[in-house]
Amino acid sequence: MEVKVRPLECWNDFKKYRERYYKNYLEAKDKGGIRWAGSAWAFDAIPHGLGEDVYPLTGEPYGATCAFFHEFSRQCLETIERKGAARDLCGYMRNYWGSIAQNKYLLADGSIVEPFPRPDFNFTIHICCSHAKWYHYAAELENGVPTYAVDISVGPGYLLDDKKINYVVKQLNDAIPWMEKITGREYDDELLIKAVYAEADAMSTWAKICKLNQARPAPLEEKSMFSLYVLNLINRSDPEVAKLYHKLYDEVESRVKRGIGALTHEQFRFFTDNPPPWAFLKVYRYLEKEYAAISLGAIYTFGLGGGWIGMDEKGEKWIWEPAPTPEEAGVEITNREEALRWTAEYNLRYRASWQHEYSHWIRKLETYQMIKDWNADAIIMHINRGCELWNMSTLEVRDYLVKKGIPVATYEGNMADPRDFDEARTFNVIDSFMQSLGIERISEK
Amino acid sequence: MEAIQESEYWKWPETVWVDESKNWKEAEVISCGIDLGSVSSQAVIMLDGELYAYSNLRTGSSSAASSEKALGSILEKIGDMKREDIHYIVGTGYGRVSIPFANKTITEIACHGRGANYIYGPSVRTVLDMGGQDLKAIKVDERGKVVNFLMNDKCAAGTGRGIEVVADLLSIPVTEVGPMSLEVYPDDEPEPVSTTCIVFGKSEILGLMRKGWPTNRILAAFFRAVATRVVELLERVGVEPEFAITGGISKNPGVVTRVQDMLGMKALETEYDPQIAGAIGAALFAKALYEKQTGKR
Amino acid sequence: MGKKVEEVPQLKQFREWFDKRHEYAKEWKRENGGKIVGYYCTYCPEEILYAAGVLPVRILGSHEPESITRPYLHDMYCPFCHDTLAQGLQGRYDYLDGVTLAQSCLHMRQSYFSFVDRVPNIQWSYYMHFPHGVNNPHATPYLRWELEKFKSAVEEWTGVTITNKELDKAIEIYNKNRQLMKKVFELRRGEKPPITGLHAMEMVVSSQVVDKKDHNEILESFLEDLKDVEVDRETGTRLILIGSEDDDRSFLELVEYGINYPATFVYEECCTGARYFWDEVRPNEDRLMALAERYVKRIPCPAKDWAAGELIRRRFQHIEKVIKDYNVQGAIIAQMKFCDPHELDIPSLRVLFDKNNVKHLTLELDITQPIGQFRTRVEAFLEALGEEDLFF
Amino acid sequence: MIVAGIDAGSKFTKVVLVNENKEIIGTSNVRTGIDHHKTVEEALEEALKAAGISRDEVDKFIATGFGKISVPFADSELTQVVAAGKGTYFVWPKVKTVIEVGAEESRAVKVDENGNIKDFALADKCAAGTGSFVDAMVRYLEVPLEEFGRMSLEAKGNIPMNAQCVIFAESEVVSLLHNNVPKPEISRAIHDAIADRVASIARRVGIEDDVVVIGGLANDVGFVDSLKRELGTEVHVPDKIAPELVPALGAALSGL
Ligand SMILES: Nc1ncnc2c1ncn2[C@@H]1O[C@H](COP(=O)(O)OP(=O)(O)O)[C@@H](O)[C@H]1O
Ligand SMILES: Nc1ncnc2c1ncn2[C@@H]1O[C@H](COP(=O)(O)OP(=O)(O)O)[C@@H](O)[C@H]1O
Ligand code: SF4
Ligand code: SF4
């Protein structure tokens, strides 16, 4: 069946937002604003209370942007390796450091400016073994930028209790006077509350959009999703982001209603796993062109930007349903304490990609359920040398899925170090996989 | 299955040399250094601290035999010198512990530092030793004493063996791969092969071959990667002028030219064979040790 | 004149325990009929297990090549994780009744869960959500809560109620072990350290795999005997070892006994060394709070040592003190291949050593070590530190 | 009907000709030169000669192997995984696990009772588990290839080797040589190291009997022996056809 295809209308809005974002961070000081840097996982609603002119730079998306621009990435990586950074460390982190060490800053369109804009402070979390240390070292490279990292290692959502949440809330609470001291600004709780509402709205809406991709034909393919989900990683507590997601939701919903798909012909539906090798998104194009195969997403694209119910209370089944926003939960947030508690709990409980970080027990169920709910035929896993967190559990998950009868292929690479990717080998894996499943090339048909 | 005869592209020329103008019988101290490397073995004989004779041969599968051969070939060429005439022998290199007749062993790192000081003069501060199996960046003081050093450990790309493997793969003699890679340098230099791991790199090179890349471009991409690795190591240890290269790969202009350009620094030149630097250092240590032992100092 | 170090019987005992740890555990079980729990990281609050009559033993690698873990663990996870899982898969830990991990790095976490799933006969497992933010003030009360849950889980599983009295006893025995090992370490501050790094490692690792009561007994007499031991080895260069799991005998032997130049480790800053036992539990009416405090305040593992508002690393402060106290001349940084937490500290650690005039050498450890390559590096490193008389 | 299966390997190019009765009528094995097209022509020529037929009599050409794109006249391409699975199933119908070790690549393929591919795994980066590793070592030890495999069987086998990367494994071998370790022991250590890496890959798909090993390295008795020990199960080498020809056979059969 031939399907109607049509470019996404709000695509440009997202693109513009991203371009503006990197520019804003660069120019923040000219406008008397504040710059901060930290992980995309950081509790980014908190700095919002410092004012409306507070501009973040999140490290992972920045690292991914570097990786996308090959040549710049190579310079970053080589620069930081000369300073003694080991090659097996997180790919994003090395790009980020390399960018600082070269004193060069990359904008979303690939243009490079000097110097690297130094943040007023680093505000991050410690989710994998690297995050807090990433910014610790960055701070050293920047001659001592004040750095605060929040420990969130309290376990997956379904095991949360008050004391666990309190531990995180207390750290967030301490962060506020710390930020006030550094910036010399007075903290505005109203702005915090607004940001916290916006965050949940943006994340839950992204989850709803992902659910729309269960349709056949799927309205979105993952390569475009990369440009969409990312707003939740760069500035999800900005109310404008939530607005954009609502707009996107409406558009995607109408596509589903009208039977508009992302591909003209959808022969094979699969999921991926891990961040992609950013410098080689042609893997996706190849699968599309040669095999009419569509990637529906991944726990990466769904889970990083989305708020999901996740594990049921007993820890026996994963539920891919959007997490409730404060409104949906019937909660009213009126003060700082409530706001901090909400954002802490929302992130700890509903960030799908924080859950499986604890154990493959969770990741297995999460992945399996995703494949079932979205009706995928298979999964192609990126064994990603660039991120030890995302790469955790992948082989156990592979083993589990194969035993469940789900076809799995794996290829090695690195999300942000182009030198770790072997193109010929990867295409060879894909061809082998498709051929072994009896999926024909469309060019041969 | 028939074993198919391999062409040996990795072979490089061997040498035995004696300074006929000198008479060893007039020397007070005859010292010898033997550098038993993984790929090559060198023996050097010095008369009162002056280079007299050397050999540079391929290391065989037995270290004892290789060291015998390295020294034996010199003695044979000299004609009337016997091993007993040598006052002190220092062994160095990977195989140093299995040189049966060495009086003492010293690491190749110390020996290359000392040897570079001899052949390039006391102004040398950074020595890059590119040998068969490893890459060393050595910082030395004005006496040639090691101040600091680094060795590659995660990747074998910037090594002689790595280059030999590629020479073999492309069926080009190892002495020619360097010059050939310079045919496209610098104007037409392609991006480096992405990976520096030789195992992975091989499959990438095969891929390039299949894409129909000309051999000189493939080599350029490969040597670019090697040079990057080398420079990385050098910068980690901190390059200071003056800078010199020893070991076998110093004869490979494909690496040397790129490293120099990337550093923006010329390596010192010498009329000696830089591959024997380690053995020279060993021979100089042998002299010092002999003098120490006999109370001459 | 006393006897030579090599003849001190307690050292032989440590070595025997080290070598025959599995036999010891099985023997212990036969004799005591108790349960044995394997623990993965040194942050495990062993006292709680011990108070319940359970023998905690640390799960360590064996430094033998293996090919069985790669279907489950990524190639780029650290060799320590591969090695420990391999032990389990090979059935070497078949006597364990339970396993536990106090949350540490990701690699170990993966190894732990695969161990739980794939090693037969494990009846009980407990993953403890140990805080990472040991440099922030809220970690201690939070850890207290996790300890409380851990305690209940142990009680439920064993059917034993852990009383304050039992906890006190366990804390006392553990503290004693810490004090004694610290005393042994302090003897190494002198000009002629009586024991080598190899001895120290065997002492510490054996304490991780046997009943601390037994270990204390030997330690006490060991300290006595060490007083009048004759040190006949040349100390040579005084080295500090920086690392994680550094229990590969071949590596320590190489450095201290296998090189042309004398050298001795005088301190091991690793979790098979000082990091394991250095800090004691300080008494507190609230026993769990006392434990929480100890585990939070101990010399941190690099995985947990990061900025929470201030750019400090507590481990570095400790290392700096050790350099002075132990008159350290050189450092060997034994980096477990692919270990991110340690790697992330190395550039800054090198700066610290440079600042303190301590020469350093970084070696990358794998399951087995390339001794030939290491020899050259270590030898050259020591040559650079000495051998002045060859240059005139 | 006659079909030619052409396996353009990185080191050797192999051709197998089959007729409609699935009978092998000619084979060849030629060292892959710089000019891949030329090598393919040579190999084809040789196989045709062996079969005593002319090129026109071949109805279909199926290419496989890493260099399959250098067979411009191929009617279709077959991936190495499928070629290995098909070929092995034909020569050893009881096979469940195929292990292929060639010059530069190794892989494991799981097949079901009908010869369909259920799962596969390819060697990761840094794998020393390939034939070219053996080739390099043979040079160091200065012994013939056949001898190298055989002498491994005489060894006691108590030297562990930590062979991650070929080059570093080489330096370990050099150290062993310098320490006068007997050559059979070194050979054994090398074979064990390769078997170790290959087994790691094979375990990803799970070991299920019958295990059949194909590819050039299957000729190496030392390797097969080490692999048996490592996997703790019988490892079969095809007897009807040289093990390195199996993928080419698989390709040819796929064209029938
Ligand atoms: N004439 C030459 N031209 C180009 N390369 C050479 C030449 N001679 C030696 N080499 C290179 O040098 C390497 C050997 O280096 P060498 O320093 O002798 O090694 P080692 O001392 O570790 O055995 C060879 O692998 C080869 O790549
Ligand atoms: N008799 C033998 N003994 C040991 N190894 C052999 C023997 N015959 C072939 N090999 C090995 O097999 C490899 C070639 O295998 P092959 O499957 O033909 O490679 P490819 O298809 O990748 O080119 C060579 O590298 C060689 O090491
Ligand atoms: S390794 Fe992964 S989780 Fe850790 S900092 Fe990098 S991208 Fe983030
Ligand atoms: S290195 Fe750290 S995480 Fe690892 S065992 Fe030691 S203390 Fe635990």
Ligand code: SF4
């Ligand atoms: S060595 Fe490093 S990676 Fe390995 S378990 Fe310890 S902290 Fe984790």
